[in-house]
Amino acid sequence: MTVRIDVTAPDDPRGAHVVANAPLVGVVALAGCRVTRVHHVEGDVTATQIAELCEQVLVDPVVDSSIVDGVTPAQGRVVEVALMPGATDPDARELEQAARNLGLPAIRVVTARRYDLIGELSDTDVATLTRRLLANDTIEISTEGELPAEFAGAAEADVRVDLVPLDSLSDDELAQLSHERVLSLDLREMQAIQAHFAAEGRHPRDAELETLAQTWSEHCVHKTFRATIDLTHTAADGTVTRTQHDGLLPALREVTEELDPPWLRSAFVDDAGIVAFDDEFDIAFKVETHNHPSALEPFGGANTGVGGVVRDVIGVSARPIACTDVLCFGPADLPDDQLPTGVLHPRRIRDGVVAGIGDYGNKLGLPTVNGAVLYHEGYTANPLVYCGALGILPHGSHPTKPEVGDRIISLGGRVGRDGIHGATFSSAGMDASTVDHVGSAVQIGDPITEKGLIEVIERARDAHLYNAITDCGAGGFSSSVGEMGEDLGVDVDLSAVPLKYPGLQPWEIWLSEAQERIVIAVPPAKLHMLRDLCGAWDVEVTDLGTFTGSERLVVRYGDTPVVDVPMAFLHDGIPRREMDAAWADSAPTDVVVPAIGVSHVLRLLAHPNVASKEDIIRRYDHEVRGGTVVRPYVGPEADGPADAAVLKPLGTAGTKAVVLSNGICPSVGRHDPYAMALLAMDEAVRNLVAVGGDPDQVAVLDNFCWGDPTKSDRLGSLVRAVQGCTEGARRYSMPFISGKDSLFNEFDGEAIPGTLLISALGLVPDLHRAIDSAGMADGDDVWLVGEHQRALGGSLASDEFNLGATDVPTPLHDPLPRYRAIHAAIASGLISAAHDCSDGGLAVAVAEMAIAARLGVTINVPADGFDPATALVNEAPGRLVLTASVAERPAVAAMLGEHGRRIGSVTGDTSVTLGEVVVPLDQAVAASTKGLVG
Amino acid sequence: MSTPPVLIPHASGTNRDEEAAQAIRLAGGMPTIAHVNELRSGEVRIADYAAILLPGGFSYGDALGAGGRFALELRTWFADELAAAAAAGKPMLGICNGFQVLVKAGLLPGPMGKPRSVTLTENAEGRFECRWVTLRIEASCRSGWLGSVGGTTIRCPIAHGEGRVAVADAATADRLEDGLVAFRYLADGTRPTSSHPNAASGAYPANPNGSVNDIAGICDEQGTIVGLMPHPEDHVLAWQRPSGPEGGSGLPLFEAFVAGAR
Structure with a gap:
């Protein structure tokens, strides 16, 4: 016999979640939603045994009510949703197991969810809610009213092998x-x-x-x-150059072989790259993409993306110890009429992806510690989900x-x-x-x-x-x-x-x-x-x-x-394959930079790519395994974004820690993909150095997400990006140890922006010397390393203020001396806080430090021959803001040498003073954490 | 001093067992992580241990409600051994999933076998959440082994989706207040600079999950079994703490636990 058991908790927050999201999909009449867990139990069980199952496992006597084999009275319109037969259904599996534990006869179970939708809803409303909030017809079946139970049969293969004649085919x-x-x-x-x-x-x-x-x-x-x-x-x-490339992957591997540092254990040959951690242990790192599946079923796609990359690390005999994720979505506020047919709304994709990543990483007991979230129209139909995993293994054990x-x-x-x-x-x-x-x-x-x-x-x-x-x-x-x-x-x-x-x-x-x-x-x-x-x-x-x-x-x-x-x-x-590629970098345009005032700085801080991602980060366990030294959010209010994650692997001796960072700047790539690669590498390195990482032992991973490579412009920009990577590996002396390409990210012939993620893996020699962007004290000096550039192409300011800049910053030619100087100062314990200048330039970097520390900061913006606005918002590479106590001023000056200069100080007041621009700290905090008001 | 053997049972999906073991070692105990299958086969015997620590994680994926199946296993396979351990006054500590298991098994607040009137259910915010909180170990708690650290505070992270302490009725809430509340969330608990910790008064995010009366953990009538949602085992070394004031280590809690096992 088959018994239906309905279980519901009156204050199940999932119902409130549906109600809260209904207006976002255009349904304003939904007043309430009750969620019921439905279980169809098949087997030779008595009513008493069903009651035992309910009492022992299915029904929580404090919060649940249940109905066995009856009809739950409808409260409004009823929609039921179930997984397609054969999909992973842990609830069903565990209930079957519970019956075995209790010594009951064998049962088979399928589950479903029932939604009672309360309010004056039209048929269209119910259909919209079902399609956009309650069910995903890629993996689920749904109906208005009761859904009958569908049990799969006994598991036997259908032994049929067909021949596919090819010989006569044209x-x-x-x-x-x-x-x-x-x-x-x-x-x-x-x-x-x-x-x-x-x-x-x-x-x-x-x-x-x-x-x-x-x-x-x-x-x-x-x-x-x-x-x-x-x-x-x-x-x-306008200069035209023709070059021949004998394989992009061989070119990346060639630089690694050329650099061949002693700490490199394995690159490109296995499921993940491996480098030395200490005398006893090695570290494995891999970053994968799971873009196509996440577009169709965001939760499952991202969920299995994490599972897949973690298995890559298991596949080199390593114990996984951490996860990373970098996500690119369409704009969360995209109007419905701009959504292409067959595409899920970016907000739904984002929420599903974040839930999927959290579910898998959390349940594996892995901290998700480093990442980024980018929003751009180009990712609306093709979201990008980069999932990374880090593992540890005894040296020579694989x-x-x-x-x-x-x-x-x-x-x-x-x-x-x-x-x-x-x-x-x-x-x-x-x-x-x-x-x-x-x-x-x-x-x-x-x-x-x-x-x-x-x-x-x-x-x-x-x-x-x-x-x-x-x-x-x-x-x-x-x-x-x-x-x-x-x-x-x-x-x-x-x-x-x-x-x-x-x-x-x-x-x-x-x-x-x-x-x-x-x-x-x-x-x-x-x-x-x-x-x-x-x-x-x-x-x-x-x-x-x-x-x-x-x-x-x-x-x-x-x-x-x-x-x-x-x-x-x-x-x-x-x-x-023999392929043809063609690429033209953007021609320069005349850019008029407006004067930057308080409202401009607040707009940059509130930009979705800059503003706090705390809502997302807190869905991930970033503490499990007890090794997190620098967390995703730092400072007394734990809401200042960290530059990179520092982890002390559980069970390792000494003070060495691992640092993970990333660099990604697709907006540069639209104009110059070669520069994008070098600038992304610089971002990864300056993030890594900012928390105390040693720039002389850094391994990097490449992840290329591109459009259809059989189209010559897509392939052209890809080749240019790879050229940038090989050049960057040489300039920074950082070998690529693993990589991944996800091509064909197109929808109806429209490609995503070619997007390169550089993930960096390094070491912090002494975890006690790891720092973050919030550690400064009132009265500390503020130092700037690096120089401005006029080019605003690909910058956040160009995007936010519609400047139309196409000229991108020039990558650094000899980056290591400055990073070594910074690292030496941090490793000596001289630096109290550090933060890199990336999206939004110096203005955002200084404001974020002030937000993180909840302290005022005053700087004199060094113009260096530029107008003050350009100096504030340009995104030239190689720049970090550091703080140090006044007492350490001579030592810091000596260690930074020509690379650093003092530009201001940390103050006890309540504003971020950027030259003439005085931003109240509370407004900066609000813009960063709540967005612009009004 | 002796190093009491502490059992850390592991069910499929358990995690934070290794950190729990680290905390026990630092506190002077001798941890053993054993899979439930080993306990069931008799390869490892509960009776051979001086204390039991049920660690965090997602036992069996938290299908059918967090900790539900592991709790069923405790009730159906190990009820006698656990009763014997409790009768012998052996301390038992459940952290996060371990707390959920003890509650769902009916051991907290107990006694097992009576209809449950306390549960742990979905966070009020309706989602998994990870953040640092501040806890007070209640001086009024009747747990003997917790007594030495009563009135002190701990800063440590939470990481859970089903951590809201809910009670069936007001009488149950009153019963808990009669010495069964072991840990309470403090105001400004997420704000590491908090200098005047007061009870959280239900406000998110200091009380991160909507628990009744800011309860973060409870004990049983005898005071030997204690459970809490936050993770003191993730703050037993000074560098594990985020930037902010000194102190708030979870280690004294584990030292009290190990001392209770001596």
């Missing part, structure tokens, strides 16, 4: 096949596959075609980054060589149809119909299963139970097993794979991107130890097959052949 038909099957392969790649199977004298099986498409996807093989590219570049002054005879072992989650075509889907642009085609590419994560993987892998690593490890990400087994077995060959039997629900064909099992899985190579003699370990930690173990030495990828379902291709063709058979 070029047009090959292209069409690629499109229809979401293979995202171009004609030359389809022809290469056609030729391979013609030579073998047979038709490819569906799984073989899919495996090749995954392995050859932009997402997995980075074909644009490996292509040969001819670039035509037109500089701002094995990377599987051996012939090792078992191929999958650990963690079960396989469903979820995430199929994720890799190929993210290798194409989107439009209004994308949801219908690739809804299955979006999933919701299960952080508790991943937490089990973290615990098990750390222990398996320390017990030397595996010879190689990789995470299951895009492409699922096809990618992870295919890559791990590249040198040896594998024999895999898919019939051993536990499924979430029935009906999966072998190719779907092989390609599924179901989350929370890790694949390891285990010597047969150690398998029983691994099984014991996993049993103790409730982690599911699946023996998929063996590393053979045949140098072929062989996949079977029992005796049915599914895939049989040579590893050489799979990994090296892809034709190298």
Whole structure:
């Protein structure tokens, strides 16, 4: 029998949340909303046993009321929402487990949410609320009224392997096949596959075609980054230069090999980059993107984005210790009539993404400590979600060589149809119909299963139970097993794979991107130890097959052949692309800079890209693991933005700490992507130095989010940005240790602004000497390092005051001496506070320090031959504001030398005095934390 | 002085167990983190420990309400061992998820088996929140092992979505005020410069979750079992504190806990 149990808490804040958000989607008549948790329980259970289940786990006697198998009287219009069958449903799983714990007969459960919408609502109102606030039809089903329970059947595969004849297909038909099957392969790649199977004298099986498409996807093989590219570049002054590029990725790796610092452990070859922390431990860092999924299902997309990047770190045998996130959204106040069809509102995307990141990171017990949030029209249809993870591992503890005879072992989650075509889907642009085609590419994560993987892998690593490890990400087994077995060959039997629900064909099992899985190579003699370990930690173990030495990828379902291709063709058979790129930097314009007054400074402080993100940050646990030294928000009121995060990894000795920072300035890239790369690197470094990081041991990560690279202007700006990165790595002596590109961020042919995120990882030699932007005392001197520049292109002021500037700041040629001087002063304990000048220039930097410390600051704005307004708001690189006590003035002057000069002092009064401009501190605080009033 | 063995049970989804272990070590105890499966199999025995610390995290993902399934496991698998530990006067401390588990299991304020009249539910703001707060250990609390630190304050972070202490009725609130309130949020609790800490009077964000009477933690009738939502284990070293005044370490709380286990 099936029993329905409704549970509701009268003051459930989720109802109030719906009411508060209704006016934002144009529904003003919603007066109240009651949320009910619905459970459909199927099984041979008595009414008494149902009552026991309710009393023991389902119903909180203090706050809940419940109705068993009755109809909850409607309060207004009723909408019910449920996950699509087969989606991860932790509540259902836990209720089933609770029944087992209580010794009840086995039950199966599906859950739903019921909303009672109170008020004079029209049909349109109910439809709008359902579509925009209550349900996401990418992963959920909804209806007005009661939703019947849908149980999935028993889990068995549908063993069908289809042949896909290619031999007779014309070029047009090959292209069409690629499109229809979401293979995202171009004609030359389809022809290469056609030729391979013609030579073998047979038709490819569906799984073989899919495996090749995954392995050859932009997402997995980075074909644009490996292509040969001819670039035509037109500089701002009209000079045209033609250059040939023999691969962008090789160019980035080449600088790293050239720099090759002694503390570099591993770059580019694995799931994450690795550098030395101390004599005992190494640190692994990886930043990924999860843009396409987050556009369709923000919570699930961001949720699994965190899960994915954390697995990258587990995939180098590291224990994850922190997360970072950098987010780009459309304007939160975008009018509804400017929202393209098929696109979620930026506010909803933002709220979902933030909730998804918090949910996963918090539940893994990882502090989310560093990040940024940018708003721009260009991200409305294509939000960017960069997720980073940091991990720690004993030096030399990460094995990377599987051996012939090792078992191929999958650990963690079960396989469903979820995430199929994720890799190929993210290798194409989107439009209004994308949801219908690739809804299955979006999933919701299960952080508790991943937490089990973290615990098990750390222990398996320390017990030397595996010879190689990789995470299951895009492409699922096809990618992870295919890559791990590249040198040896594998024999895999898919019939051993536990499924979430029935009906999966072998190719779907092989390609599924179901989350929370890790694949390891285990010597047969150690398998029983691994099984014991996993049993103790409730982690599911699946023996998929063996590393053979045949140098072929062989996949079977029992005796049915599914895939049989040579590893050489799979990994090296892809034709190298030859691409053309063209880019013209913006020509300079005449810029008239208005005089800057109090209202201008307040507008800059209240700009969404500058104003406090505390609402978002507080949704993330930034304290767990007890190692946070410099937090995201600092100062006595904990509302001043920090430059970078400093972390002392739990369990490490001594005083060394890790510092994480980032740099991102897409508004510069519109005019000059080469300069953008150098300026983003500078921002990352000055943030890192500002909290006490050592500029002489910094590793960086690149993350490129761009439009369709087959269009020459997109590719042109990408090549210019990569050139900027390689030049920056040399100028700053900072190797790239890992990177990622997410291309095809387009909607209806409109691309996002080419956006490069530079993430920096460094060390603070003594955590007691870490500082923040709020540590100054009344009477301290204020120092400025660095020089202004006239160029305002890409600056916040140009955007906010519509200056139309296109001329961007000139990057630093020899940046290290100034950063070494600053670092020496901070490491000597001379500096009480530091903050970098970035968005909004000196004006915002000084105001933010005053806000953080709740102290007045007075500076004489050094004009340096510029008008005072330009001096206040330009965003020239290499500048930091420092404070130090008057007593230390000679020492600070000696250490900063030519790089620094004294520009003012910290005062006991209540204003931020920027030359002639006197901003009341309370107004600055209000603009930063509450926005502009009136 | 002896170093009493302290058990830190770990269920799937538990975290902050390692920080709890660090706090116990610094306080002079000998921590052991053991998975519930090890307790169930008998590999690790509750009886062999002098104190039990239920750590924070999201046991079983907090599905069906925070701590619900772990609480069910305590009731169905370990009720006798826990009763024996309580009878022997062994201190038991639940932090965050551990507090939720103790409340949902009926151990706080107890006694187990009676209908519950106290719970921990969704924050009034309706969302997870992480921020530093100021707590006072109530001098009026009847817990014996807390006595030595009664009246002192602790600054430490909260990080929870379901931390609002709610009671069934006014009588229950009165009962808690009769020596069962162990920790209370103070005004200006998020403001580290606060120099005149007074009770938070329900105001967000000093009282970060809307708990009745600013209650951050409670104890049972015997005073051996104590639970709280904030994380004193994240402030046991001076550098863990954000900029602001000295003091407010959580370490004395753990020292009192370990001393109670001796």
